[in-house]
Structures are given as C-alpha cells and as structure tokens.
Amino acid sequence: xxxxxxxxxxxTDEPMAQIKPKLSNKERMKIPRHPMPEQxxxxxxxxxxxxxxxxxxxxxxxxxxRCLLCKKAxxxxxxxxxxxxxxxxxxxxxxxxxLAAQALKQMNALPAVCGRVCPQEDQCESLCVIGAKVEPVxxxxxxxxxxxxxRANPANGGTGSKVKIPELPPPTGKKVAIIGAxxxxxxxxxxxxxxxxxxxxxEALHKPGGVLVYGIPEFRLPKQIVEAEVQYLEKxxxxxxxxxxxxxxxTIDELMNEDGYDAVFIGTGAGLxxxxxxxxxxxxxxxxxxxxxxxxxxxxxxxxxxxxxxxVPMAKHVVVVGGGNTAMDAARTAxxxxxxxxxxxxxxxxxxxxxxxxxxxxxxxQEGIEFLLLTNPTRFLGKDGWLNGVECQKMELGEPDASGxxxxxxxxxxxxxxxxxxxxxxxxxxxxxxxxxxxxxxxxTKYGNIIADESGKTSREGVWAGGDIVIGAATVIKAMGxxxxxxxAIDEFVTGKKQ
Amino acid sequence: MSAxxxxxxxxxxxxREGQTNITSYGDSxxxxxxxxxxxxxxxxxxxxxxxxxxxxxxxxxxxxxxxxDGERIPITLADWNVAKGTITLYVQAIGKTTIMMSMMKAGxxxxxxxxxxxxxxxxxxGKTLVALGGGFxxxxxxxxxxxxxxxxxxxxxxxxxxTKELMLMExxxxxxxxxxxxxxxxGSYGTKGFVTTVLKSMLENRELMDVVLAIGPVVMxxxxxxxxxxxxxxxxxxxxxxxxxxxxxxxxxxxVVGDKLQFACVDGPEFDAHKVDFELxxxxxxxxxxxxKISMExxxxxxEAQEHRETAAW
Numbered sequence: 001x002x003x004x005x006x007x008x009x010x011x012t013d014e015p016m017a018q019i020k021p022k023l024s025n026k027e028r029m030k031i032p033r034h035p036m037p038e039q040x041x042x043x044x045x046x047x048x049x050x051x052x053x054x055x056x057x058x059x060x061x062x063x064x065x066r067c068l069l070c071k072k073a074x075x076x077x078x079x080x081x082x083x084x085x086x087x088x089x090x091x092x093x094x095x096x097x098x099l100a101a102q103a104l105k106q107m108n109a110l111p112a113v114c115g116r117v118c119p120q121e122d123q124c125e126s127l128c129v130i131g132a133k134v135e136p137v138x139x140x141x142x143x144x145x146x147x148x149x150x151r152a153n154p155a156n157g158g159t160g161s162k163v164k165i166p167e168l169p170p171p172t173g174k175k176v177a178i179i180g181a182x183x184x185x186x187x188x189x190x191x192x193x194x195x196x197x198x199x200x201x202x203e204a205l206h207k208p209g210g211v212l213v214y215g216i217p218e219f220r221l222p223k224q225i226v227e228a229e230v231q232y233l234e235k236x237x238x239x240x241x242x243x244x245x246x247x248x249x250x251t252i253d254e255l256m257n258e259d260g261y262d263a264v265f266i267g268t269g270a271g272l273x274x275x276x277x278x279x280x281x282x283x284x285x286x287x288x289x290x291x292x293x294x295x296x297x298x299x300x301x302x303x304x305x306x307x308x309x310x311x312v313p314m315a316k317h318v319v320v321v322g323g324g325n326t327a328m329d330a331a332r333t334a335x336x337x338x339x340x341x342x343x344x345x346x347x348x349x350x351x352x353x354x355x356x357x358x359x360x361x362x363x364x365x366q367e368g369i370e371f372l373l374l375t376n377p378t379r380f381l382g383k384d385g386w387l388n389g390v391e392c393q394k395m396e397l398g399e400p401d402a403s404g405x406x407x408x409x410x411x412x413x414x415x416x417x418x419x420x421x422x423x424x425x426x427x428x429x430x431x432x433x434x435x436x437x438x439x440x441x442x443x444x445t446k447y448g449n450i451i452a453d454e455s456g457k458t459s460r461e462g463v464w465a466g467g468d469i470v471i472g473a474a475t476v477i478k479a480m481g482x483x484x485x486x487x488x489a490i491d492e493f494v495t496g497k498k499q
Numbered sequence: 500m501s502a503x504x505x506x507x508x509x510x511x512x513x514x515r516e517g518q519t520n521i522t523s524y525g526d527s528x529x530x531x532x533x534x535x536x537x538x539x540x541x542x543x544x545x546x547x548x549x550x551x552x553x554x555x556x557x558x559x560x561x562x563x564x565x566x567x568d569g570e571r572i573p574i575t576l577a578d579w580n581v582a583k584g585t586i587t588l589y590v591q592a593i594g595k596t597t598i599m600m601s602m603m604k605a606g607x608x609x610x611x612x613x614x615x616x617x618x619x620x621x622x623x624x625g626k627t628l629v630a631l632g633g634g635f636x637x638x639x640x641x642x643x644x645x646x647x648x649x650x651x652x653x654x655x656x657x658x659x660x661x662t663k664e665l666m667l668m669e670x671x672x673x674x675x676x677x678x679x680x681x682x683x684x685x686g687s688y689g690t691k692g693f694v695t696t697v698l699k700s701m702l703e704n705r706e707l708m709d710v711v712l713a714i715g716p717v718v719m720x721x722x723x724x725x726x727x728x729x730x731x732x733x734x735x736x737x738x739x740x741x742x743x744x745x746x747x748x749x750x751x752x753x754x755v756v757g758d759k760l761q762f763a764c765v766d767g768p769e770f771d772a773h774k775v776d777f778e779l780x781x782x783x784x785x786x787x788x789x790x791x792k793i794s795m796e797x798x799x800x801x802x803e804a805q806e807h808r809e810t811a812a813w
Contacts, residue, residue, distance in 0.1 A: 204746050206564060206571075206611045214748075243613040245746055249550050271748040275760060282753060282760075282779055284786045291749035299570065299743070304790065305797050309596060310570040310743075311790030385782035432747055433765060 064093035080481030115144025182210020184267030184467030187483030247434035270468035280380030285387030289426035315422035322426035323347035456486035549584030558620025589638035633715030663688035724772035
C-alpha cells in the first residue's frame with residue numbers, strides 16, 4: 001500500500017541467481033553494513049506510512065555477502081525461534097530469494113513481522129561474530145527483505161493469496177484450541193496445523209493479530225502484512241473465530257469437556273493497563289496507551305471522522321509517560337495525528353535505562369518528539385473535568401534497585417508544569433483476569449501470570465500457556481518462541497494420548 | 500432521513516472506500532431477525548447470536564459493531580433465547596452509530612456481536628427486590644428482575660416514562676413482578692413524577708425491601724443512591740461508561756467505587772450505588788462529546804446528500 005515503487009523487488013522468480021566468486025572472510029568483513037533506506041523524518045512524522053523502506057535486491061545480496069556462514073552459528077542461538085540464519089542468508093547472497101524464504105519459514109511463521117519488530121540488536125545480531133570487529137550482519141533487514149520479496153512476487157502469489165503452502169500431513173483427528181490470535185497464538189497454531197491437527201483460534205476482538213493489530217502502529221508494521229501472515233495460516237487450515245471471549249463466551253472446561261478439544265494453548269497477552277494512581281488521572285484527556293493505540297490502530301481512528309467512526313483524542317499538546325516501546329509507539333502515533341503540534345515523552349530515568357529499542361528512540365528523536373528524561377509526573381491538572389496540564393518533577397539517579405537499574409529519586413522543589421490536553425500512560429500492563437477467574441485449577445502468580453514450565457505446560461492437564469500472560473509484558477518474538485515450544489509439547493501430548 | 504435504509508447508506512460509504520463486504524472476519528452472521536420501533540427513539544432488536552445466548556446471564560452486556568468502519572458500543576442484554584440462539588437488545592438512537600442501527604432492518608446483519616461480557620448481577624435467594632427502570636433502562640432491569648423471580652424472590656418493579664404512550668415493556672415487567680408501580684413525568688399514567696418519587700414514598704412508608712436495583716440515566720441512579728443511603732438499604736446500579744474492547748484491555752471504562760479504580764467491563768458493570776463516584780462518571784461520559792458532534796454533523800450531511808440523490812431519481 002505504501003512505498004511500493006521504492007521497495008518492490010523484481011517481478012520474476014530468481015532473477016539474480018548467479019554464481020559469484022567466493023569471498024574470503026577478510027573481504028566479506030570489508031563490505032560496510034548497508035544502511036536501511038528510510039522515509040525523510042519530517043515528512044514521515046505527518047503520515048502513517050512505514051518508516052523503513054526496505055532493502056532492494058541488490059542491497060540485500062550485498063549485505064548477505066557480509067555473512068561468514070559460520071558452521072556453528074551463534075546468531076541462531078540468539079533467536080527465540082531458532083531461525084537457521086546462515087542458511088537463508090546464503091540463499092539471499094546467491095539471489096535465490098524463494099529458497100531463502102523457504103529456509104526462513106521453516107522455523108518462523110511470521111517473518112515479515114519479525115523482520116520489522118524483533119529487537120535483533122539484542123538477539124541474533126548481538127551474537128554475530130563479525131560484530132566484535134565491525135558492525136554485525138543486518139539479519140533483521142534481510143529477514144524483512146526475504147519475507148517482503150516472497151509476498152510481492154507473483155510467482156509466489158503476491159499479497160499472500162497464493163504463497164506456497166507446505167505439504168501437510170494427513171489429519172490426525174486431534175483438535176486444539178488456541179486462545180488469542182496474537183504472536184504466541186498464531187505461531188502455535190501454525191506449527192500445530194503443519195503437524196496435521198485441527199486448530200481453532202478464538203479471538204476476543206473483531207480482527208486477528210493481537211498486539212500486532214491493536215498495539216504496534218501502521219508505520220512500524222503495516223496491517224496488510226499481518227493480514228497476509230494470517231491468511232497464510234488459514235491456508236494451512238487454521239480456523240479463526242473472532243468475537244469470542246474465552247472465559248465469557250465459553251470456558252476452557254467447556255472447550256475441553258463439551259466441544260471436544262484435546263488440548264488448549266492460552267496466549268492472551270498482557271492486556272490490563274496499569275495507571276499511576278496520581279491525582280487527576282481520571283480527567284478527560286488521560287488515556288492508557290492501550291486505549292489510545294487501539295483507537296488509532298485497530299479502530300483506524302486516524303481516519304476519523306471520514307473513514308472510521310471511532311473517535312480519537314484531538315489534542316494539540318500530548319504528553320506520553322514511559323520509556324518502553326509502547327511509549328515510543330504512542331508518542332510517534334500521536335505526532336502523526338493532524339491536529340497534534342507537540343509531543344513530549346516523560347521518563348523518570350535517563351536515556352541509557354530506556355527499555356525501548358534504540359532504533360525507536362532514534363526515530364522518535366528524528367521526528368521531533370521532545371524527550372524529558374529524569375522527569376516524572378506528580379499530578380494531572382484540569383478544569384471542569386478536562387485535562388489542561390501535567391505537573392512534573394525532575395529526578396536524579398540514586399542506588400541501583402531490584403532491576404539493577406539506578407533508582408530515580410525526586411529532586412525537591414523541581415516541579416514544573418507542561419501544557420497538555422492529552423496524557424498517554426505507558427507504564428506497563430498487568431495480566432488479564434478473564435481466563436484465570438473462569439479456569440479452576442490453573443495456577444497463577446500473585447500478579448496473575450499463569451505459571452508454566454519451559455514447554456508452556458500449566459498446572460492443568462492438557463493446557464499450555466505462553467507469551468506475555470506467562471512472562472509479563474515482553475516482545476513479539478519471545479511470545480512466538482513460547483508458542484513454538486508449546487506447539488511441540490502439545491503435539492507430543494495429543495499424539496501420545498490414548499484414544 | 501426515515502426514507503433512507505441503512506444498507507443504502509452503508510453501500511454509499513463502502514462504494515466510496517472500495518470495500519466489498521460489511522461482515523467481519525470469520526463466518527459468524529449476526530442477523531437482525533426482528534426490529535420494532537417502540538417509542539422515544541427506542542428500538543427493539545432480536546439478533547441471531549447463538550454463542551452469546553447460550554451463556555447469557557442477567558446483568559451482562561454485549562459489544563457490537565455495525566460494519567467495518569464502525570465503532571464498538573456496549574449494550575445491555577434485555578433478553579435471550581437459548582433454543583432459538585437469539586438475544587434481544589433495546590437501543591436508543593441518540594448518536595451516529597445508534598441512529599445508523601435504527602436504519603437497519605430485519606434481515607440485515609451486524610458485523611460483530613461479542614459477549615456475554617461483565618459479571619452477572621448478584622442474585623441472592625430470600626430477598627425482596629425493588630427494581631427501578633427509567634426509560635430504556637427498563638430493558639436492563641428486565642432480566643435481573645426475572646432472575647430474582649425465578650428463584651422465588653418477591654419482586655417490585657418501578658417503571659417510568661415521560662408520558663403514558665412512551666412507557667416501555669409494561670406487560671413484560673408485569674409478567675415477572677409481584678407488583679408493578681408506574682410513574683410518568685406528566686402524571687398521565689400512575690404516579691406523577693419520577694420513579695424516585697415512588698421509591699421515596701415506599702421508603703417513607705417503611706415498605707419491606709432488602710435490595711434496590713436502579714438502572715437508567717446517571718442522574719436517576721444517583722438520586723436513588725442518595726435516597727436509600729439514609730435508610731441503609733443495599734442498592735445496586737449498573738454503570739454505563741464509555742467502553743471499547745469490553746475485556747479489561749483499554750481502561751476507557753474506568754470508574755471509581757469506594758475510592759477504588761475499577762474497570763466497569765470486567766469488575767462490573769454492577770456496583771454498590773452508595774460507593775460510586777457519579778460525578779466522575781458523568782464527566783467521563785463526555786470524554787468524546789466534541790468528536791461525537793463532528794461525527795454526527797458529517798453523518799447528517801451524508802444523509803442529506805443521499806436524500807437529494809433519491810429525490811432527484813424520482
């Protein structure tokens with residue numbers, strides 16, 4: 001939908017395949033890491049199109065040449081779903097993009113998503129051997145390139161409609177219910193379908209994708225890509241039932257005892273926003289990041305009122321509280337709404353402690369978001385029920401706390417006021433209580449997270465769980481890794497089960 | 500505007516956006532089987548939603564969406580039929596979405612209906628219930644009164660309207676109440692005054708009651724709470740803040756009850772009336788009024804243009 005002209009890979013299969021002279025490791029390391037082409041910051045700060053434009057085939061092949069193709073590849077260990085990284089990169093270097101896609105999809109059902117939202121700098125790329133001397137291979141950008149090439153190439157069907165479907169084993173006759181169509185659930189569903197099981201995903205919202213559709217904004221992950229990845233799962237035979245809240249519409253016991261499901265995977269995510277308990281927090285104009293992002297992303301509020309009925313905040317001055325990826329997403333989304341003039345991020349620690357990806361922080365800074373670090377809100381100010389400002393105070397870093405980060409301490413008398421008609425609270429999410437309350441025998445922590453072992457097995461026979469509902473708010477790829485491990489365990493469980 | 504069908508409107512919108520289908524993801528069809536125009540812009544809909552009907556309990560609600568560009572709105576379940584797989588909703592046409600819904604006809608389908616949501620009403624055996632319904636709030640008290648009646652509780656229903664012709668669900672309420680008291684603003688039927696006028700005299704006359712339930716506009720629920728407080732009668736209200744997902748995910752529906760922050764969708768919608776911060780609820784209900792106005796104005800323009808088009812076609 002956007003930037004197609006700049007990013008569209010060639011329209012024929014394997015145009016680039018060619019035999020090249022083998023490079024020495026030294027020569028490979030001399031090739032500089034290819035920068036990602038991006039939309040101009042000032043232009044993109046006012047549109048919802050994707051920020052990074054993607055590699056061209058030439059850039060991708062050149063970047064792939066930098067990989068030493070290690071026999072014992074460290075990068076693979078850094079990948080929560082163990083993508084065989086050197087295998088797919090070798091195919092990219094040779095211009096065999098369709099083989100690269102096959103190699104990639106063996107382990108990862110959502111490569112176009114992961115190529116965009118994974119924190120590669122902390123995972124595969126952080127372990128890249130050349131990273132010790134030069135910049136690591138751009139694994140994430142290559143992953144994105146391959147996934148996009150496959151989707152766009154007519155030989156593979158374009159926009160996901162005819163993407164090659166792996167040969168499926170005969171149906172096993174086993175039924176598995178997946179709760180939540182987010183990254184954990186989608187991955188688990190894909191792996192189980194590939195093993196021949198009948199899989200149904202139950203999704204509470206009206207669209208599948210979970211955080212990929214309600215949370216992560218269009219300019220970071222175009223929704224069309226999520227739709228294509230979901231369509232691929234449907235091609236694998238996965239049934240998706242939206243508007244279905246497990247815990248309310250059906251309970252887990254009903255699914256297993258009455259509806260004949262042999263196993264259940266819970267991937268409901270971390271969907272209960274924390275507020276700060278500060279005075280004025282319930283004024284009109286104070287939103288959770290979940291509410292704000294869902295209104296804009298899932299409900300298409302950025303097209304209000306012409307093409308979407310769901311209203312979004314119309315504020316000139318927006319203050320986002322928090323330093324994680326959700327805070328960056330909220331701030332950059334707010335900036336793109338036509339009526340916004342100024343966006344601040346207020347974070348109580350310093351730059352280095354910010355949990356958001358460096359790339360996101362950098363993008364936010366480029367786009368003109370003002371970062372007020374070592375700053376904390378103390379109360380929200382308003383008139384007649386409507387927010388008109390935020391009182392903040394300056395902080396300094398003291399001794400390290402339980403998280404190992406230095407604890408921010410308020411500086412007395414440093415209070416100041418920011419003008420704001422909207423405040424977006426992005427300080428984290430708790431666990432959603434709907435499943436826990438309606439599933440007897442399911443052990444949870446005091447925070448409501450489901451207790452599960454490494455494979456995701458819970459205290460309930462036949463019930464697995466993974467993703468944020470188990471480990472608390474984390475990343476898309478970690479949730480996918482959990483969905484993958486659970487799929488393996490569920491497969492062993494249902495196939496080994498007595499008839 | 501009455502000549503305009505919702506489907507024509509939708510078609511108009513969809514044509515503009517190049518969309519082809521109005522139903523949501525998946526194979527569920529939430530068809531309107533019956534629609535009745537009652538009074539004061541209140542419409543009764545019987546909708547095919549077997550999954551919801553199967554699990555519905557008194558006091559719960561659904562969230563619905565009309566079409567792909569639509570917003571999610573919460574509506575209390577007035578009734579359901581497990582055998583037929585249907586739910587009954589009473590919706591007052593006051594905003595863009597509810598007016599569009601009022602233009603739909605039997606046979607049309609909604610994009611989404613999800614539920615049942617919320618904690619069911621607390622129904623305890625051996626209690627005398629006095630239930631107050633103002634306007635289309637009567638639809639919301641209906642299943643709760645019935646639940647009390649079914650377990651053998653004494654039920655007294657106080658229902659009100661502006662005037663006699665606008666009274667909703669009188670027969671339905673009579674069928675499940677030991678006693679029905681009526682109030683109209685103009686005195687054309689029953690007591691002249693509000694439902695609270697009737698309750699006040701009941702309290703003053705020391706009539707026996709264990710639980711009072713009030714559902715309706717916030718001013719009415721607050722008035723009931725203020726009345727019963729000094730008599731120490733347990734009082735429940737069902738709150739109607741702005742909601743979006745209905746599963747606890749967004750926090751739009753947060754209310755303060757007894758100084759505690761609660762999400763009406765998962766912690767309610769029923770709460771102890773004596774502890775509810777009604778002022779906050781009233782303020783938060785206005786959260787999007789400027790945008791609602793913009794939306795309504797645009798919608799009226801589209802309707803007018805469509806009418807012109809139809810007139811021209813004649």
